[in-house]
Amino acid sequence: MQTFVDLNLTQLLVLLAGYLVTFLFSGLVVRAVLGPFPVGENQEPPESPKPKKPADLGVIIGKCENFLTVTLILADQVTGLAVIFAAKSILRAEDMKNNPRYYLGGTMVNLCFSVLVGVVTRWALGHFG
Numbered sequence: 001m002q003t004f005v006d007l008n009l010t011q012l013l014v015l016l017a018g019y020l021v022t023f024l025f026s027g028l029v030v031r032a033v034l035g036p037f038p039v040g041e042n043q044e045p046p047e048s049p050k051p052k053k054p055a056d057l058g059v060i061i062g063k064c065e066n067f068l069t070v071t072l073i074l075a076d077q078v079t080g081l082a083v084i085f086a087a088k089s090i091l092r093a094e095d096m097k098n099n100p101r102y103y104l105g106g107t108m109v110n111l112c113f114s115v116l117v118g119v120v121t122r123w124a125l126g127h128f129g
Contacts, residue, residue, distance in 0.1 A: 010128045011125050011128050014121060014124045014125055014128060015074075015121065015125065017121070018074075018117055018118065018120070018121030018124070019070060022066040022067075022069075022070050022113070022114050022117045022118075023063060023066055025113075026062060026063075026066050026110050026114065027059065027062065029109060029110075030062075030109045030110050030113070033105075033109045034105050034109065037101070037105070058095075058103075058106075061088060061091060061092070062106075062110050065088060065107075065110060065111065065114065066110065066114045068080070069081060069084060069111060069114035069115060070114055070117060070118040070121065071118075072084075072118070073118025073119055074121065074122050074125070081111070081115070084111070085107070088107055089107075092107070
């Protein structure tokens with residue numbers, strides 16, 4: 001396994017791009033995929049945070065999930081993905097009880113997107129190395 005010192009400039013840019021794509025687009029992908037589906041009977045999805053309010057806990061958890069997922073894929077430690085899914089399920093247990101389709105769906109879409117970006121980034125790192 002290479003360290004950051006062993007990476008060339010192109011590989012460092014690919015690595016940075018992989019994390020940035022995940023952080024910047026994961027929320028958009030989740031909203032795009034879940035948007036057409038009803039959340040539940042007479043329920044609306046939680047409002048997105050207002051600019052003056054602190055970030056929603058779900059956004060923070062999702063970004064941590066993105067970072068850990070991409071890192072585990074790059075480190076070839078895919079079994080660690082189960083720990084992420086379990087921890088997120090515990091942290092969001094109350095939300096999942098109230099609205100399981102919305103939160104479980106969001107978790108799955110976010111995790112799948114992060115895995116995809118991690119796999120593509122890993123491939124690109126090998127291709128440019």
